[in-house]
Amino acid sequence: MPTATIxxxxxxxxxxxxxxxxxxxxxxxxxQIPGDKSMSHRALMLGAIAQGETRIQGLLLGEDPRSTxxxxxxxxxTISELSTDWVTVQGIGLGQLLEPADVLDSGNSGTTMRLxxxxxxxxxxxxxxxxxxxSLRSRPMSRVIQPLQQMGAHxxxxxxxxxxxxxxxxxxxxxxxxxxxxxxxxxxxxxxAGLMADGRTTVTEPALSRDHSERMLRAFGAExxxxxxxxxxxxxxPATLTGQTVVVPGDISSAAFWLVAGAIxxxxxxxxxxxxxxxxxxxxxxxxxxxEADITLENQRTVAxxxxxxxxxxxxxxxxxxxxxxxxxxxxxxxxxxAVAAVFxxxxxxxxxxxxxxxxxxxRLTVMATQxxxxxxxxxxxxxxxxxxxxxxxxxxxxxxxxxxRIAMSLAIAALxxxxxxxxxxxxxxxxxxxxxxxxxxxxxxxx
Ligand code: S3P
Numbered sequence: 001m002p003t004a005t006i007x008x009x010x011x012x013x014x015x016x017x018x019x020x021x022x023x024x025x026x027x028x029x030x031x032q033i034p035g036d037k038s039m040s041h042r043a044l045m046l047g048a049i050a051q052g053e054t055r056i057q058g059l060l061l062g063e064d065p066r067s068t069x070x071x072x073x074x075x076x077x078t079i080s081e082l083s084t085d086w087v088t089v090q091g092i093g094l095g096q097l098l099e100p101a102d103v104l105d106s107g108n109s110g111t112t113m114r115l116x117x118x119x120x121x122x123x124x125x126x127x128x129x130x131x132x133x134x135s136l137r138s139r140p141m142s143r144v145i146q147p148l149q150q151m152g153a154h155x156x157x158x159x160x161x162x163x164x165x166x167x168x169x170x171x172x173x174x175x176x177x178x179x180x181x182x183x184x185x186x187x188x189x190x191x192x193a194g195l196m197a198d199g200r201t202t203v204t205e206p207a208l209s210r211d212h213s214e215r216m217l218r219a220f221g222a223e224x225x226x227x228x229x230x231x232x233x234x235x236x237x238p239a240t241l242t243g244q245t246v247v248v249p250g251d252i253s254s255a256a257f258w259l260v261a262g263a264i265x266x267x268x269x270x271x272x273x274x275x276x277x278x279x280x281x282x283x284x285x286x287x288x289x290x291x292e293a294d295i296t297l298e299n300q301r302t303v304a305x306x307x308x309x310x311x312x313x314x315x316x317x318x319x320x321x322x323x324x325x326x327x328x329x330x331x332x333x334x335x336x337x338x339a340v341a342a343v344f345x346x347x348x349x350x351x352x353x354x355x356x357x358x359x360x361x362x363x364r365l366t367v368m369a370t371q372x373x374x375x376x377x378x379x380x381x382x383x384x385x386x387x388x389x390x391x392x393x394x395x396x397x398x399x400x401x402x403x404x405x406r407i408a409m410s411l412a413i414a415a416l417x418x419x420x421x422x423x424x425x426x427x428x429x430x431x432x433x434x435x436x437x438x439x440x441x442x443x444x445x446x447x448x
Pocket of ligand 1 (some may be wrong): 037038039111182183184185186188209210332333356
């Protein structure tokens with residue numbers, strides 16, 4: 001059987017990923033994916049501020065959780081070497097983080113910076129400085145600065161609410177924050193700050209975002225109430241957190257690459273094992289089913305309070321769909337790869353209400369539109385989304401990740417269906433959330 005050529009090349013400072021699929025490529029196999037990124041951050045953070053020991057299994061070994069671990073180590077938490085096996089965190093107790101001697105570096109990770117600010121805000125008198133890489137220093141932090149200031153925190157920032165930031169913790173007051181955007185990072189930041197405020201801190205969002213913080217805070221012993229009808233979550237402070245055992249399932253955002261690959265490459269059948277299917281995260285499954293993808297959830301179970309399943313996907317002819325409204329926060333990170341699916345669907349797929357994609361690790365609307373256009377796709381950028389006319393064949397060419405992990409991997413999936421060779425520049429970005437992505441790509445293409 002002809003196989004694909006998949007190679008990683010090192011240039012001076014970056015890696016490029018070259019993919020040349022054979023004419024008759026069919027993807028086969030069982031795939032293990034890395035741990036959930038959102039849960040990995042939260043397990044490390046709650047472990048660090050809880051009393052006693054937290055044990056974490058299945059942690060994501062990507063660059064982002066490493067940034068979180070290093071920040072909390074710098075503030076006194078003892079965190080064992082990161083591993084997918086067991087990681088132990090010796091918690092320091094709520095409100096007990098030490099003032100670090102240096103700037104806290106969140107790297108590329110918005111979750112690290114925004115959630116950590118919520119925790120730092122409630123350390124009266126202690127002073128923290130926080131920065132990140134070039135991408136993170138251009139992403140909006142006002143969305144967390146404003147509610148934290150309302151709670152009483154003192155925060156200094158660059159013009160436009162940009163990092164580097166400085167924050168001096170205070171005795172915080174509880175608030176009811178009505179967030180203008182559905183963002184789990186904003187919600188989690190305010191709830192984490194609320195742990196030390198005396199009374200009820202509530203966040204109401206315009207649509208429900210992922211609820212890992214609410215679930216995990218409750219598991220660690222905090223009093224958390226949720227009202228899905230009003231998209232509200234409340235934490236009652238002062239809370240006490242006690243170290244727990246956390247089992248992190250596979251990340252559905254990483255599974256999404258293989259689900260789309262299996263759906264669009266003729267003759268494919270793959271099973272992605274141990275995928276977290278928390279309903280606040282499964283919008284990608286809803287969208288693919290609406291596109292008539294052949295997807296089955298198998299072996300459904302609950303692991304450490306989170307629903308988990310194995311997901312089987314077989315190739316089928318996809319049809320276009322509309323992705324908008326309350327569905328957006330449930331698939332926010334999967335839109336780039338869903339755009340790839342739409343290129344191979346019959347009809348015109350429309351993504352709306354997704355302006356948030358412009359302030360992710362890159363402007364994902366512009367970058368996906370321009371890079372797919374380079375490959376020959378018919379994609380139009382909308383102010384808050386994309387319009388994709390399916391059915392135009394793709395041709396391999398040179399494209400760029402713009403150092404965004406999800407763009408790098410989405411373009412790799414598009415390359416599987418392109419004629420000729422695609423080279424993805426700055427493909428090393430994948431390691432932010434998916435170390436081992438290239439090896440799994442080689443595995444399901446039958447090249448290893
Ligand atoms: C995340 C929330 C989402 C998501 C990000 C992870 C989290 O961001 O895009 O990758 O772990 O809370 P927003 O809350 O900004 O939408």
